[in-house]
Amino acid sequence: DVVITQSPLSLSVTLGQPASISCRFGESLVHSDGNTYLSWFQQRPGQSPRRLIYKVSNRDSGVPDRFSASGSGTDFTLKISRVEAEDVGVYYCMQGTHWPTTFGQGTRLEIK
Amino acid sequence: EVQLVESGGGSVQPGGSLRLSCEVSGLTFSNYWMHWVRQDPRKGLVWVSRITPDGSSISYVDPVKGRFTISRDNAKNTLYLQMNSLRVEDTAVYYCASEGLAYWGRGTLVTVSS
Numbered sequence: 001d002v003v004i005t006q007s008p009l010s011l012s013v014t015l016g017q018p019a020s021i022s023c024r025f026g027e028s029l030v031h032s033d034g035n036t037y038l039s040w041f042q043q044r045p046g047q048s049p050r051r052l053i054y055k056v057s058n059r060d061s062g063v064p065d066r067f068s069a070s071g072s073g074t075d076f077t078l079k080i081s082r083v084e085a086e087d088v089g090v091y092y093c094m095q096g097t098h099w100p101t102t103f104g105q106g107t108r109l110e111i112k
Numbered sequence: 113e114v115q116l117v118e119s120g121g122g123s124v125q126p127g128g129s130l131r132l133s134c135e136v137s138g139l140t141f142s143n144y145w146m147h148w149v150r151q152d153p154r155k156g157l158v159w160v161s162r163i164t165p166d167g168s169s170i171s172y173v174d175p176v177k178g179r180f181t182i183s184r185d186n187a188k189n190t191l192y193l194q195m196n197s198l199r200v201e202d203t204a205v206y207y208c209a210s211e212g213l214a215y216w217g218r219g220t221l222v223t224v225s226s
Contacts, residue, residue, distance in 0.1 A: 048216040103157040
């Protein structure tokens, strides 16, 4: 399976301040079809995961624009420009390029 | 509004069986790949299986191959996961999710314990 290194594993952020989460993969996520199947998910306490971002940088419907994502090849980043209270939860990256689909370890975001 | 509702979880002894169901509404079910993903505190999120819209192609993660069977009934807008020969390490919340894992259900808890 593709090795994923997600960091940090926990993050304590003051309201209104930015946050950044990184995922590094053991091999390139560029698929043979030219797409890069890298997604980001948010899981709020007591809830199911929710997809925020697909194919590296595309925000899902209803996702606030304070969430942005970028990257290429093996290195990817999710950024929150100004953290709000509703952003508390665990964030996961996921690759769908290589079988089997795999998830990062998760980053727990809390408010300082 | 897209809704995915899982059912069928519960407690079972090692070696036992369960059948999970996932009823889908708000999207044209027969057009979508569908997935099962499980989550436990030890291993986090783990993709389990997926099935193409017409059921012609199926894939499983190695630890469940030969024990789990994914299927779908497009007339009933329902996805299934038949789980046999259950092991303690299969204990998890099981989620169904739509293509691209864009939509998820609330999950159903499976506990395998003697």
